[in-house]
Amino acid sequence: MGAVTTEAEKSGQQTSGPGIAVRTSRWLPVIAVALYVTIPVLCSIYYAVFPGGNFSLAAYSVITEDASLAAAASRTFLITGLTIVVLVATLVPALVAVHLWAPKLRPILEILCTLPLVVPPIAIAAGVIALLRWGAQQGRGSVPSQISQFLQNPDLPLILVGTYVVLCLPFTFRSIDAGLRTIPLKAMVEGSAILGSSIWGTIWRVVIPNIRGSMLFSVFFTTALCFGEFSIAATLGQQTIPVWLYDVSSNNFRASIAIAVLLNLATWALLFIATLSADRFSPAGRAARAEHSLQKQKAAAS
Amino acid sequence: MSTPATRTVTDQASNEVVFDGISKAFGPTTVLQNMDLRIGAGELITVLGPSGCGKTTALRILAGFEKPTTGRVLVGGKDITSVTPNRRGIGMVFQAYSLFPNMSVQDNVEYGLRVRKIAAEKRRKTATDMLEMCGLGQFAPRFPHQLSGGQQQRVALARALATQPEVLLLDEPLSALDAIVRVQIREEIRRLQQQLGITTMFVTHDQEEALAIANRVAVLNSGVIEQIDKPREVYQHPSTEFVARFVGSVTEVGVPADYRGGELPVQAPAKDLDTLFVRPEDITLIPDEDGTCTVVSQIYTGERTVVNTTTAVEGLEVTSSVSAAEAADLTPGTRVTPHVMSDAALRVFAHEVRERVAP
Incomplete structure (x- = not known):
């Protein structure tokens, strides 16, 4: 008898026991990832604002004291x-054109845009430097030398803009390409054209708003890359925020960490705002509001 | 800018559309062959044909989405062959509605006016008027995906008309809708088209739709216009075998040269016989024990009943359409003799060399 009861108890435990185990274990990976992401950030925050165990924002005084930070930030x-x-x-126009009029060129464009992925950034930097140096060596006042100087203008290093565009291409290409596949592009463009719009107007007013997700991804990917890229900017000797952080870390380590934390939080906030606004301006969100206002009107009328 | 309803007659006079010797080939395939078509100002022409006959290509050439290989397109006497779609001032309604999903109904209708840089207040008023006219007033703040197919197509119509185009193109606008809505919107299109006196080209593969709505019907086959005439003429007096077969149903029999109506001989079309194309309503079936045909089925369509019969001749079926009272005597299995009471739709004489589908 006793053995039987034990069996029953066991089976009873088996039905409820593993359930709880599974439910808790589901959270394990989430918790692990959360810890992996937050612990370094929390440590940096602690290190930045608790020097010697007491709360202090002294590390942030660098914002007002070091003018080079503001310059680096605005440059970035x-x-x-x-x-x-x-x-x-x-x-966007290139992809729209390829989708509409030259679908056979799409693979070629894809290969071109994916190429930066297989070239290490440092190799790109080396190539760019070689090119700029060649320009500078063409003699003072010559056109190549002037172009070289113009591109490296420390206030607005256009060479970095160009390089970052290339670095972002593989990812943004895929995102926008996928976005364009999900919409009836040809029908939209024709519908817009017959109503009198040029192709540029159509891209701006119809295509871009309908691939909002891809656009947001592209903007955020680009932002993240530009805020964090170090090797190329450093190699080209341009003072962006990551380069500034690196320079400062050698004499004021706490300040560099403090600013890095700030930058991190700012990026998160930006991302958060973007997600919220994407929701708000999505067709579904606006439709819900339209429905809401209709209900209100009806209620007011009756 | 006058309101659409008060468009004057002088405006209409400039809206004539002419296809002048239009040919179009995609690579080795010829889609349109030397097509000539004149759409009078304020006229509604339906272009009817099976899929792949080139009707949509003709419409897209008029819209400017395709360039003709040869020939010219004229609107109001002006050659617009090389004008881009956005400068043609033509309104168009697509089969798949093609509303902009990111814009409300109001914004969709305002779009053409916004592109033309019309002041915000004026375009809001025009769009509101248009939506009222199409019976959509209360839907202005909604988004396309919140509307039914019929409502979306009405919005598309309002959007196309908001810019007061000289010419309106409709590319199978009703084929994605269910039967009742299709008829409603068809009537609505006709009403608005007549009210605005807008020159209209309506492309469809549905012959009932084509006959119901048009001033004239152009029947297109393999890139050639086979017949262009009033709906009644196209149905009652088709000018070619293709038109007789494609528009409405028809019974084809071979008759001797001296046949002038009466009992219909049950013979397959043959080389030394005239071929007669007879509409179902022109055939009377008289029950007769020695009859040449046997009733196989009845299809009840409301006002009329379609009666199908088989004959001893393989492949030859005689179809009649009768009233409900007559149908009672024509149960499946009944032997009947067909009679032709009035003129046949089309008679092809034996000496005329024509391609025949039936052996």
Whole structure:
């Protein structure tokens, strides 16, 4: 008898026991990833604002004290903005054109855009430096030398914009390409054309709003890359934020960590805002609001 | 800018559309062969044909999405062959609606006006008027995906008309809709088209739709216009065998040269016989124990009943359409004799050399 009861108890445990185990174990990977991501950040925050165990924002005084930080920050923002504009302004029309009129060229464009993925960034930097140096060596005042100088202007290093556009291409190409596949592009473009719009107007007013997800991804990927890219900027001797952080870390390590934390949080905040606004401006979101206002009108009328 | 409803007659006079010797080939395939078509100002022409006959290509050439290989397109006497679609001032309704999913109904209808840089207030008013006219007033703030197919196609129509185009093109606009909505919107298109006096080209593969809505019907086959005439003429007096077969159903029999109506001889079309194409409503079936045909089925379509019969001749079937009272005597299995009471739709004389499908 006793043995039987034990069996029953066991089977009872078996039905509920593994359930709980599974439910908790499902969270394990999530927790592991969360720890993996947050612990370094938490440590940096602790290191930045608890020097010697007491809370202090002293490390952040570098923001007001070191003018080179503000310059590096504004330079980085400018580079990021320009990179996004150049990337979108070239890639979207090119992809629309290929999808509409030259589908056979798409694989070629894809290979071209994916190429930067197989070339290490440092190799790209070396190539760019070689080119710039060649330009500078053509003699003072010569056209190649002037172009070389113009591209390396420390206030606005256009050479970095160009290089970052190339580095972003493989990822943004895929995202925008996939986005264009999900919409009835030809029908949209024809519908817009017959209503009088030029192809540029159509891209701006119809195509881009309908591949919002791909556009947001492209913008954020580009932002993240521009904020974090170190090797090329350093090799070209341009003071962007990552390069500034590296330089400062040798004499004021705590300040460099403090700013890195700030940058990290700012990027997260940006991402968060973007996700929210994407929701808000998505057709579904706007449709829900339209429905809501209709209900209100009806309620007011009755 | 006058409101659409008060468009004057002088405006209409300039809206004539002419296809002048249009040919179109995609690589080695010829889609249109030397097509001539004149659509009078304010006229609605339906272009009817089986799929692949080139009707959509003709429409897309008029819209500017395809360039003709040879020939010219004229609107109001002006050659627009090399004008891009966005400068043609033509309105178009697509089969798949093609509304912009990122814009509300209101914004969709305003789109053409916004492109033309019309002041915000004016375009809002025009769009509202258009939506009212299409019975969509309360849907203005909604988004396309919140509407039914019929409502979306109405929005597409309002959007096409909002810019007051000289010419309206409809590319199988009703084929994605269910039967009742299809008829409703068909009537609506006709009403608006007549009210606005807008020159219209309506492409369809549905012969009932083509006959119901048009001033004239152009029947297109393999890139050639076989017949262009009033709907009644196209149905009652088809000018070619293709038209007789494609528009409405028809019974084909071979008759001797001296046959002038009466009992229909049951013979397959043959080389030394005239071929007669007879509409179902022109055939009367008289029950007769020694009859040449046997009723096999009845198809009830409401007002009329379609009666199918077989004959001793293989492949030859005689189809009649009768009233419900007559149908009672024509149960499956009944032997009947067919009579032709009035003129046949088309008679092809034996000496005329024509390609025949039936052996």
